[in-house]
Amino acid sequence: MRSRVAVVGGVSDGLALHLGWEPRSVRVLFVALSAAGGAGALLYLWLWALVPLQPSDENEPVARSAPVAAIAIAAAGVSTMVVLSIAGADAVLGWLVTVATAASLAVVWELAFDRTDPTRSQRYRLGVRFTAVGLLLIAGVAALLSRPSALAAIVGVGMIVIAVGVLVAPFVVQLWADLMGQRAARVRELQRAEIAAHLHDSVLQTLALIQNRAGASSEVARIARAQERELRDWLFTGDAAVVADLAASLRDIAAQIELDYPARLEVVAAGVAVPANSVLVAAAREAMLNAARHAGGTVSVYLESSEGAIDVFVRDRGPGVDLANLPADRLGIRESIIGRMTRAGGTGTVRRTPTGTEVHLHLEAAS
Amino acid sequence: MTTVVIVDDHSIFRSGLRADLADDLEVLGEADSVATALVLLGTVSPDVVLLDVHLPDGTGADVIAGAPGPRYLALSVSDSAEDVVGVIRAGARGYITKGSSGADVSAAVRAVAGGDAVFSPRLAGFVLDAFGAVAGESASSAEELDRLSAREQEVMRLIARGYAYKEVASELFISIKTVETHVSAVLRKLQLSSRHELTAWALERKLL
Numbered sequence: 228m229r230s231r232v233a234v235v236g237g238v239s240d241g242l243a244l245h246l247g248w249e250p251r252s253v254r255v256l257f258v259a260l261s262a263a264g265g266a267g268a269l270l271y272l273w274l275w276a277l278v279p280l281q282p283s284d285e286n287e288p289v290a291r292s293a294p295v296a297a298i299a300i301a302a303a304g305v306s307t308m309v310v311l312s313i314a315g316a317d318a319v320l321g322w323l324v325t326v327a328t329a330a331s332l333a334v335v336w337e338l339a340f341d342r343t344d345p346t347r348s349q350r351y352r353l354g355v356r357f358t359a360v361g362l363l364l365i366a367g368v369a370a371l372l373s374r375p376s377a378l379a380a381i382v383g384v385g386m387i388v389i390a391v392g393v394l395v396a397p398f399v400v401q402l403w404a405d406l407m408g409q410r411a412a413r414v415r416e417l418q419r420a421e422i423a424a425h426l427h428d429s430v431l432q433t434l435a436l437i438q439n440r441a442g443a444s445s446e447v448a449r450i451a452r453a454q455e456r457e458l459r460d461w462l463f464t465g466d467a468a469v470v471a472d473l474a475a476s477l478r479d480i481a482a483q484i485e486l487d488y489p490a491r492l493e494v495v496a497a498g499v500a501v502p503a504n505s506v507l508v509a510a511a512r513e514a515m516l517n518a519a520r521h522a523g524g525t526v527s528v529y530l531e532s533s534e535g536a537i538d539v540f541v542r543d544r545g546p547g548v549d550l551a552n553l554p555a556d557r558l559g560i561r562e563s564i565i566g567r568m569t570r571a572g573g574t575g576t577v578r579r580t581p582t583g584t585e586v587h588l589h590l591e592a593a594s
Numbered sequence: 595m596t597t598v599v600i601v602d603d604h605s606i607f608r609s610g611l612r613a614d615l616a617d618d619l620e621v622l623g624e625a626d627s628v629a630t631a632l633v634l635l636g637t638v639s640p641d642v643v644l645l646d647v648h649l650p651d652g653t654g655a656d657v658i659a660g661a662p663g664p665r666y667l668a669l670s671v672s673d674s675a676e677d678v679v680g681v682i683r684a685g686a687r688g689y690i691t692k693g694s695s696g697a698d699v700s701a702a703v704r705a706v707a708g709g710d711a712v713f714s715p716r717l718a719g720f721v722l723d724a725f726g727a728v729a730g731e732s733a734s735s736a737e738e739l740d741r742l743s744a745r746e747q748e749v750m751r752l753i754a755r756g757y758a759y760k761e762v763a764s765e766l767f768i769s770i771k772t773v774e775t776h777v778s779a780v781l782r783k784l785q786l787s788s789r790h791e792l793t794a795w796a797l798e799r800k801l802l
Contacts, residue, residue, distance in 0.1 A: 452693075
């Protein structure tokens, strides 16, 4: 396995780990072998290509500590200086090839590896790219201006073409990556739609049936309902970023309460989406909890939010509470609902009807 | 005796529903697809058809379009507004979720058979939203299709809050019959209105 925190390719680290050696001695061996006709370098590249990368859960990018692109740029720079100083001499062709190779290597490395490497800054990458372009252009023009030999002219033009290519390449690479990403996203979306359609038709039906047959307040029905909720969330909310929206918060609370109490909480929301207000959420939670605990059965939660105000109604069909006769230690309604809302500048009212109790929370929008 | 036909592609659900329906409802037959439903509805004429929104060879709306005779009550596991509005606009008189108990379904069937509309709290909430009632829009004349009257809004709000028709009536000091009239008026608006929010969904579902 090649290490994800590497100097160049992570080959030496991996090999050292495999052989039980020091990474340093493996590196020395590679360098020594490279001196012997480049065998070490070839072996290194061969291992790099064949040894798999260490797997990681989050697919985190590989961090490489050796600035290979910068080294290549430095080599290209030195070669360019040589070209400029001995322009016209016979040796020029070899140096031109060196400039082209080193500069291209730098850019390829930058595009292939540094793009995803968290240790490389944007500035470093732009620096590599533009220096490579500059060196290629200088060397190319120098070759064209030197003694007009056909070969030098061809190489010079070739270098200028490469320079332009280097300028354009990053955009092409980016475009390609985007395209692939989009295609993958589309395939995922399609797959999810298919699964959703299938689950919708079969699993949700079965869960609905279980709830129906088992009776609304039984353990089985509660589990089935919790499952249904989870599945629905996954099916219909999709990948859209989950904003801490008030309606969503109330639904979450309803789902939690349903797990703990034999009640069925139906949350209906109308109006504009508003951010979850912590006071309102806490008070509504208390009201829903009370309804589920003392009344059970079906609890209706209705949220209406306009630009001006937010109203939450929690209605149950239980025997109801009489605020006046409530013992002092039952702080639930008085403190957590009414007191809380009053302190936040809203109102909380509890109303008893012949068929149940309704808590009404009202909050004017802060202006 | 109210006669019923069940159209749903899940046999378990059909038999479960059949067993759960009250005794005064007679099931004339079952169908599991748009095609078989249309064949069945050609031979029997029930008072109410319990209709699944999604069928293997089409939608509930296709059944309504093919056999417009009986009254339809839509049943679905989906509670998304688009599904509900689609089938209501196609002509269904009401909508309930499949999680509803046998007693609830039976009551809804009777209401639909009697010519009333059946609104779940969720549908009421959606109607308030779609007709701009939350934003304060209100119809000035009874003929206006694109907005709800103040009274209709009150009724819809109470239904959204979980009130039954009877409770709505006592809350507003009106008769149940009046509540039903308001709900039917809202249903008509839901079916006929050309409000942008509604037509957008209808267009998306290729209903127009």
